[in-house]
Amino acid sequence: MIPCPLKNKLKLYSILFFVLTCFEMRAQKYDYHLISRNSFLGQGIHMQYVDTLADLKFEAITMDGWISASPVLSDINGNLLGYYNGVRLYDSLDRVAINGDSLNIGSFFSKYLFLSETDFSRGSLVDQQCLILPYKNDSTYIIFHMGFEYDVNTSDFLLPDILDEGHKVNIYSDGLYYSVFRATKEGRLKIDKTLKNIKIIDDFLRTGELFSCKHANGNDWWIMVPAILSNKCYSILLTGEEITIKSVFDFSNFNNTIGSGGGSVNFNTKGDKLVRLHRRAYFNLPDILEVWNFDRCKGIVGSYYFSDTLSLPSQYTVTADVEFSKNDQYLYVANGQYIFQMDMLYPDFFTARDTIARWDGFLYFDINPTLFDNMMRLPNGKIVVNSFNSTPYLHYIHEPDQKGLACHFEQRALIMPKDSLNVPLEIDFEAFPTFPPYRMEALDIDCSLAVDHVPDITLDVYPNPFRSQLFVSGFETLKGIISIEVFDLLGRLIHVESQDSYQGFKLLNTALWDPGIYIVSVKSADGEQRVTRKVVKM
Numbered sequence: 280m281i282p283c284p285l286k287n288k289l290k291l292y293s294i295l296f297f298v299l300t301c302f303e304m305r306a307q308k309y310d311y312h313l314i315s316r317n318s319f320l321g322q323g324i325h326m327q328y329v330d331t332l333a334d335l336k337f338e339a340i341t342m343d344g345w346i347s348a349s350p351v352l353s354d355i356n357g358n359l360l361g362y363y364n365g366v367r368l369y370d371s372l373d374r375v376a377i378n379g380d381s382l383n384i385g386s387f388f389s390k391y392l393f394l395s396e397t398d399f400s401r402g403s404l405v406d407q408q409c410l411i412l413p414y415k416n417d418s419t420y421i422i423f424h425m426g427f428e429y430d431v432n433t434s435d436f437l438l439p440d441i442l443d444e445g446h447k448v449n450i451y452s453d454g455l456y457y458s459v460f461r462a463t464k465e466g467r468l469k470i471d472k473t474l475k476n477i478k479i480i481d482d483f484l485r486t487g488e489l490f491s492c493k494h495a496n497g498n499d500w501w502i503m504v505p506a507i508l509s510n511k512c513y514s515i516l517l518t519g520e521e522i523t524i525k526s527v528f529d530f531s532n533f534n535n536t537i538g539s540g541g542g543s544v545n546f547n548t549k550g551d552k553l554v555r556l557h558r559r560a561y562f563n564l565p566d567i568l569e570v571w572n573f574d575r576c577k578g579i580v581g582s583y584y585f586s587d588t589l590s591l592p593s594q595y596t597v598t599a600d601v602e603f604s605k606n607d608q609y610l611y612v613a614n615g616q617y618i619f620q621m622d623m624l625y626p627d628f629f630t631a632r633d634t635i636a637r638w639d640g641f642l643y644f645d646i647n648p649t650l651f652d653n654m655m656r657l658p659n660g661k662i663v664v665n666s667f668n669s670t671p672y673l674h675y676i677h678e679p680d681q682k683g684l685a686c687h688f689e690q691r692a693l694i695m696p697k698d699s700l701n702v703p704l705e706i707d708f709e710a711f712p713t714f715p716p717y718r719m720e721a722l723d724i725d726c727s728l729a730v731d732h733v734p735d736i737t738l739d740v741y742p743n744p745f746r747s748q749l750f751v752s753g754f755e756t757l758k759g760i761i762s763i764e765v766f767d768l769l770g771r772l773i774h775v776e777s778q779d780s781y782q783g784f785k786l787l788n789t790a791l792w793d794p795g796i797y798i799v800s801v802k803s804a805d806g807e808q809r810v811t812r813k814v815v816k817m
Contacts, residue, residue, distance in 0.1 A: 307658065308357030309413065310714040316345045317669065317709040321701030324708060327359075328658055335657070339696045339706055342373045350712040352411045352420065354462065361468050363409050363422060368460060368468055376460060376468035383426045383456045383476050408452075410491050412500055412715055415519055419461045423502055425452040425489060451507050455480040455489070455515075457522065479515065479522060483507050490544045490713060492553075495575040497721025503578070505530055514578040528579040529811075531555070531569060542566070543713070547603040547610075550575050550719050552623070554601045554610060556589075565590050566599060566614060568629070576726035584809055587629050588771060592616035594638060596667040598652045598710065604679040605660030609686075611635075611679070613651040613664060618676075620686060633683045636664075636674070639690055643670040644704075649691055653711040658718070663693070663711075671695035671705035740799045740812040745789060749814065751799060752784035759804035763787075766798040773797075792816055 316323030322339045323346070329336055351362040361370040368379035414421040428451055459474035485505040492501045500517040512530035516523050542558035550573060557567040565588035572581030595615030602611045610621040610628070618636035621628040641649050651674060652667040664674035675692035678685065695706040739753040751763055763785055765774040773792070778785060794816050802809045 307718050308355060309353050309717045310350075310658070311353045311357040312351045312359045313712065314340070314342070314346055314351050314362050315707075315709040316340075316342055317347055317707060321698040321704065322706055324695050324706045325359075328357075334659060334661065335663070335693065337693075337695055339699065341700075345709075347709045349409055350411050350714055355413070355417050360462055363411065363424070365408060368422070368458075368470060370466065370468045372466070374467070376470055377463075378470040378472050378475060379460070379468060382422075382424055382458060383478075408486065408489060410489055410502060410715055412491065412502075412517065414459065414517070419459065421457055421459050421517070421522075423455060423457045423489065425455055425484065425486065425504070427486060428453055450486055452484040452486050454478050454482060455484060455504055455513070480504065480513055480524065482513075484513075488542065488544050488555075490546075491715045492546050492550050492573065492575060492578075493716060493719040493721075494578070495722040495724055495726050497719070500715070501575070501578040512580075516578060526577065526579055530580065531557075543598075543600045545601050545603065545713065546573065546716055546719070547607040547623075548605060548716070548719065549607055550716065550722075552603075552607070553580060554603075556599055556601050556612065558597070558599045560591055560595055560597060560599075563591065568601075568612065570610075575722060576724065585629070586766070589614060589619075594648060594650060596650060596652055598667045600652060600654045600711075602654040602656055602662055604662075605656065606680045609679060609682070611654060611662065611676070613654050615650045615652065618651050618654075618664065618688065620683065622682065635676075635684060635686055636688045636690070641691065643668075643672070649674075655711040655714075665708050665711060667710060669707040669709070671707055673708060738799075738801055738810045738812055740814055743812075744815040744817045746817055747788070747790040749787040749789050749799070750784060751787060751801065754801050757801075757803045757808065761804060762802045764800045764802065766800065767795065789816060 311328045313326040314323060315326070323342045325338050325340045327336050327338075328334065346362055346364045349363045349365060352360045354360050359371040361368060361376065363369075363382075366382055368376040368382065370376055408427065409422055409424040411420055411422045413419075456476050456478050457474075458470050458476060460468050460470040463469055483506065485507050489502070489504045491503065493499070494501060494516070502515040502517060503512055505512045510529050510531040511527050513524060514526045514528060516525045543556045545554050546552065553571045553573040555569045555571070557569075559566055568587055568589055570585040572584075573579075574581055589612065592615050599612070599614045603609070604611070608622060608624055610623055612619045612621070616638045617634055620633045620635045622631070625631055636651060638648060638650055643649060647668040647670050648666070649670050649672050650666045650668060651664050653665045654662050656662050656679070660679060662676040662679045664676065666672065671694055672691040673693040675689045677687035677689065681687070695708055698704050698706045738751070741750050754761055760777050760779060763776045763778075764772060765787070767773055774787065776785065776787070797814050797816065798811055799814055800809055800811045
């Protein structure tokens with residue numbers, strides 16, 4: 280028989296466990312819904328995650344316009360609240376939110392595409408142009424959104440000449456904005472007029488890479504977006520009291536606009552690894568995969584990074600994606616014809632990758648290939664994969680925490696319902712959004728006491744421009760053997776040398792290098808620090 284005091288303690292612990300478990304489940308359901316529609320010819324699809332073994336359920340819906348890759352908002356209990364179509368905020372009944380019209384859309388859309396009510400209800404197909412986050416309380420939310428500029432080179436619409444490596448950049452955003460809205464007791468969404476279209480970053484920004492991460496405290500948020508014509512990235516801190524730009528950090532060895540396209544940025548579940556995939560199919564160039572350590576106290580990438588190129592397969596679309604397994608051990612990369620799995624515990628994870636999926640050649644109605652383009656990890660840890668080619672299928676990774684083929688990938692595991700407005704077709708599924716990492720936990724760290732564990736590298740590379748030789752110096756603060764690597768602008772490693780750091784300098788013979796731009800990188804022995812410089816050979 281259990282003594283009464285112990286029984287009471289057990290009862291108290293059981294109650295506490297139940298309350299904490301309910302709170303944990305209650306606080307994690309902002310991403311339980313997804314809506315997709317990319318055509319006026321038929322219905323849209325509503326995908327809902329449910330807490331049962333079924334995992335997902337689908338229903339055909341009739342709605343105005345289209346929505347592609349913009350986050351759909353659920354409340355704290357997993358009830359559908361609404362969605363953003365790129366220009367308007369809608370509630371769950373497809374009604375325009377109060378004051379929810381004309382969120383910033385950019386000069387190009389205003390002049391050429393949004394000229395009627397039909398245009399505004401149609402919305403924008405620009406992917407990853409907004410983030411929706413809970414703000415201040417359970418019924419108030421903040422949406423960070425970006426305009427979109429496209430230079431059509433006409434006499435009546437002239438944008439600034441923005442050049443990147445000699446190519447004119449014709450797709451970009453004019454800045455980052457935010458608007459605050461709340462859910463009313465009547466079931467409507469209402470934007471605060473005084474907090475609508477507030478411009479927080481006034482700069483030319485890269486489209487399609489607005490992303491977020493929880494602060495180390497588990498409550499506040501980092502919102503990040505790359506600039507163009509540089510490798511810079513803005514980092515904004517969102518707290519319950521203020522929204523402030525905290526830092527601008529180097530995000531790549533390459534200009535953010537090189538071959539810009541449907542790439543992806545994502546975090547692992549712990550938030551200490553940031554992966555970025557540059558999609559460069561538009562210029563028929565290899566993709567670039569970069570892996571960074573991320574500092575959740577400062578909202579910046581760490582000094583270590585990995586970079587390599589991934590060849591384009593023979594079958595691909597404009598998009599590619601990256602996603603982590605729930606246990607953070609495996610990184611999945613989908614690039615059209617293949618899905619690769621990389622074991623992040625393995626030092627040579629990139630070259631030792633497993634190919635867990637190959638497109639089997641299936642064509643929807645003998646036209647559209649069911650490739651692997653977008654991925655999304657569900658609340659249960661499983662990963663769904665779609666095709667950007669307007670097909671009604673979803674692929675499925677049943678066991679993402681398992682290595683190699685044991686992850687159990689299934690092609691076309693799910694098919695959408697029939698379209699009653701466009702018989703005999705099923706409903707197409709468009710791109711997945713990148714939901715904020717709502718379930719990311721706080722770190723056991725005091726950010727006020729956190730310091731860098733190794734000194735900074737001061738790197739000098741000269742002369743610049745150079746001809747037949749290049750001096751690399753200033754890495755005396757490192758210990759042990761350092762690695763000096765040189766990349767071209769395609770991300771290819773063209774030269775590598777190692778030496779003891781105490782020598783402090785290295786002379787590189789560059790006489791046989793072709794003229795052009797190069798990236799010189801010095802990496803510490805443990806891989807925790809890396810610093811780069813851009814140089815030009817005449």
